Amino acid sequence: MIPGGYGLPPSSKILKKDRLPSFLERLLEERIVFAPVRRGEVILIREIHAPSEVVLEYENAKESPKSIFFPEREPLFRYRTEKGKVEVDIPPGRERSRVVFGIRPCDARGLLLLDKVLGGEYRDPYYFDKRAETLVVSLACDHPNPSCFCLSMGGGPCSPEGSDLLLLDLSDGYLAEAVSERGAALLEDPAFEKSDEESLAVAKKIKRESEVSMKPVAMKENLEEHLERVFDDPVWKDLTETCLGCGICTYLCPTCYCFDLCDEAAGSSGERIRVWDSCQFPLFTQQASGLNPRPTAKERFRQRIMHKFSYLPKSQAMLGCVGCGRCVTECPVNLDIREVVKSLSGGNGG
């Protein structure tokens, strides 16, 4: 079963904040633990070795946690050729199971899209080797950022989708809600106490207020069809004119998964690696003949939008955006995907 598939009715417990360190200690004994940590000015999701490293008072991590499952550089195999024979070494799978602790619900939900795309008929063993053995404990957002729009993308600031366990900050403790069987097993830890009616009521109120505080993104119904119709509309040029064609929006995105395969070789041996790639780069579609079917930023940016809002909804029944807002805050020219979607929904052209 893919983690985060909801096998169980929600059961919940309370984790008092002063007991969190002991819970993390026990997790660390059994698993490799990834959690939000401070690195200079930014928060990143990194492996931790002590509970004190964890920062839970944060907006969202600068980079999405996808690299834990789909690293920027992934060795696929090593090879050696000798006297016409080729030897291939595939790296061993993961030995220790892992847990990703304290990520945001949008990012947890993003994993569900990666599961769909990298799963299915041609299952990606490298991804699922990490994914299957990794528990996801996420932290609900009680104060979403102005750049967040998960609710409009089908998720929500307290959405359990993609998590095994969902924590919600009640100020002196967290309400922990089991989403999967594996999440429920975590609740057996002695750090958790029984929850009560009052905590559940407070949690409900926080959830409601959090959702109400989010500005909805105006999105046309059947946008996926509409986009096909406006594919050749001149509006794309106006929308994308300021784009610099960098990799920020795709590399930071929790759901972008495009990659390149290359060999790093010296003499007769080498390594085949998978590295991230981006549809925003000209090289992504550059053909050996010299032709580039997506010659300018316009075609490349359009691809990004079409993929997220038309192709993926059609092929995977899920939007390719979970509304984390990273591309909104980090784009150097503030090319805001919410405005793009709104403008394309507005019926100009088509």
Next chain:
Amino acid sequence: MQQLTNEIRAIARKLLREKKVEVVIGFERGSMPLRSRPCFIRKEEEVNRLFWDGFCENALAVYLPKRKERAAIVAKGCDSRAVVELIKEKQVQRDRVILIGVPCRGMVDRSRIESSAAPRRILEMREIEDTLILRGTDFEETLKRSEFLHESCKTCTHPNPVLHDVLVSEWLEEKNEDPFADIQTFDALTAEERWDYLNKEVDKCIRCYACRNACPLCYCPECFVDASLPQWIGKSIDSSDTMIFHLMRAYHLAGRCVSCGACERACPVGVDIRKLNRKLVKDVKDLFGYEAGLNLEQTSPLATFRPDDTESFIVNP
């Protein structure tokens, strides 16, 4: 700020009406507080989108090379220097660009403002002279603008446009402080310490190339990192490859970098790209007496051949 905005709009309107240019490249209000962003104005009725405040941080000259239209560009000191350099390098034709010069008081670093307000969230910002008034759901706070400038703006010695066709507002007094104090501190470290520092910075890099793409002087049709025949460097974030990317880029910009800071501002993960570029800016100034983009006359060091060059780095004397 409103006055500058009005002046820019009036100039743009006139240029478009008189068909002096086909497009005005300037700034408009962004989609969030503390953000302004580039915009392209082609119609007179759209000039009111143009806007000016302390967050107009992008280096607009990046949009000039290969542009077929006759363009006007809103230019701070650094932008004008980038245009000068681009004209010298034959990427922009002087008679096809109009510079709307704006003397610049320095651009504000939004991440510093955000961290000073954290964990409170800023929902609205107003800029009046040297103050920034921030407002959130349950707070209002006034900050001194000049205390939150970008690094590149703090050490900027040319806030006034070095080249302009129209000027907005008044000339500012130019500072005379040593702009290279940070580089002297860096120079004073041992080679090993410098190497460690650079490695630590480069390790953050995700190779999104935003630094390169935001740079007005990085306009090569094919960047060396993208070449595949031959492939000069590996594609991954292995630190040796990332380091090569940064070192080579810095060298390719030696004597050309105008210290606009666009690269480090674009970087999403805060790599200190500035150290390398500024170090080379300083070296080029010390060794060849050249500062990029100050005028159209002086020959660039890379384009200079002098038989009497001392070559003191090879032989003595």
